[in-house]
Amino acid sequence: MPERPEQGVSILCDGGDAAPGALLAWYDRHARELPWRVGPAARAAGVRPDPYAVWLSEVMLQQTTVAAVRDYFAHFTRTWPDVHALAAEDDAVVMAAWAGLGYYARARNLLKCARVVAGDHGGRFPGTAEGLRALPGIGPYTAAAIAAIAFDEPATVVDGNVERVVARLFAVETPLPTAKPELVRHATALTPAIRPGDHAQAMMDLGATICTPRKPACALCPLRPGCAAHRQGIAGDLPRKRAKPPKPVRLGHLYLVRRSDGAWLLERRPEAGLLGGMLGFPGSDWSDAPAPAPPLAAEWHRVGAEVRHTFTHFHLRLTLHLAEVGMDASPARGTFVPGADFRPADLPTVMRKAFDLARTAQPG
DNA sequence: CAATCGTGGCG
DNA sequence: TCGCCAAGATT
Known part of the structure; x- marks a missing residue:
């Protein structure tokens, strides 16, 4: 499929036809292999992501780097292969297993969520972002991510990576968090009806590897032709953020x-x-x-x-x-x-x- | 809504 | 050494 580098951000999505846009084409070639991820090839062969593994990984990845999560994810999935096993475990054992990963409310909510899913939903996670959003520890980001990745719902996933990518694509100079609703609108407009999970992961991979916070590698970016911030030479300065108070x-x-x-x-x-x-x-x-x-x-x-x-x-x-x-x-x-x-x-x-x-x- | 809530890596 | 930052949720 020919890329259409002169059509601005429309190259990002498929525009209604079946051709993958520049982003998905990039993702098909450069997707990182991660323990919780079913890559495009396996996905095309009919392998479905396990909602339990998607949920577990997304909760662990909240404000946490991939490098920090790897070993914890491996230990959790090996020790508790499904949501029933996790739900049946003692609190102290799960808290101990989470030790060192930080944000311990996540572990408490993880157990609450597992017990609700196991007890009230027959062990099956709700199949929509709205249903997922009602569970403990699942906010707007995590609900959309699970819905898109595990259930193919065209939900818009907005994490720090996506905020950065769209702030640059559209040269949004309003500082966060004020700019958040505007960034969400842009991200929503870019969300395709097909392969929404791959699209979400592509946006996040792009933010993690190319469209990085400092010194973005614009020369390697599949979206560069449509990027307003790059055109203006301010990509590395976005997104702007409100100054943080000093730590006492x-x-x-x-x-x-x-x-x-x-x-x-x-x-x-x-x-x-x-x-x-x-x-x-x-x-x-x-x-x-x-x-x-x-x-x-x-x-x-x-x-x-x-x-x-x-x-x-x-x-x-x-x-x-x-x-x-x-x-x-x-x-x-x-x-x-x-x-x-x-x-x-x-x-x-x-x-x-x-x-x-x-x-x-x-x-x- | 603004504050709270961890940790490790990086420049 | 130090501030910034990472696939946010909760209150």
Whole structure:
């Protein structure tokens, strides 16, 4: 099929005929091979994407890079091959498996969603974006992505990549998030009736590999002939974004208690809020308040170096307090977890950092 | 609606 | 070293 590079953005879609536009043609040649993806070739041979795998991957990919997701996706699909298996698992096991991936509300909502699908929908995900949107943890993006990729619904998928691609294609100079509705309108106009899932993934692949945030590779872009921002020489400056407020520094304390049999004192954090539902060491609430009472009376040793960790909206510095206690210790907070049952990898990263530091640093 | 919610990589 | 950024959802 001949490409039509002089027809502006109309080269993106098929214009009503059966010829793939420049974007889908590019995708057919350059689609990345990803564990959760059924490529164009397999797709043409009749292989259908598994809605469970599509859902799982899309939730993991929310605000998270492909590189970070790979191993987690492999572990989850190997451990829980379908939505029934996941729905039947204990909360603590799933939270531990998610540890390190971040945004832990996703894991809590993942389980809620799995249990709704398994319990109320016979294990089958709703086949429309509207139906999917009603499930926990599935917002506008994820609903559209699953509907398009797994169910061939011509839903418009708008993630950060798509926002960037259309902001450049149409040279939208209004900053985000104000520009969002306009970008969605543009993205909707580009969504084809055929192969909507491939179109969505092509837009995202393009944004991830060619139309990148900084120094886009316009020379390699299949949409360059129709790109207004490139024509104006401002592609690399779009999309504009509202300036972000500075991150304050917060201080806090953690108490790491090792019992003589090798058990560690841990506590489950409340469901709501930062690191909600995850395991951690007892401590202060990180609001710059003075150190709270330790979880038990002991000879405490302060670690010289502090844990530094940056969250989405603040920098954290944690002072660590260590103690070794006997078998008769009875803490006011938390539970002793036997050494054989304790894996640092089950902790969120900031807690794992604290554990690693406590094991290696000298007292100060 | 604006704030909240993780982490690792990159320039 | 540090700000920016990544296939957003929830409240």
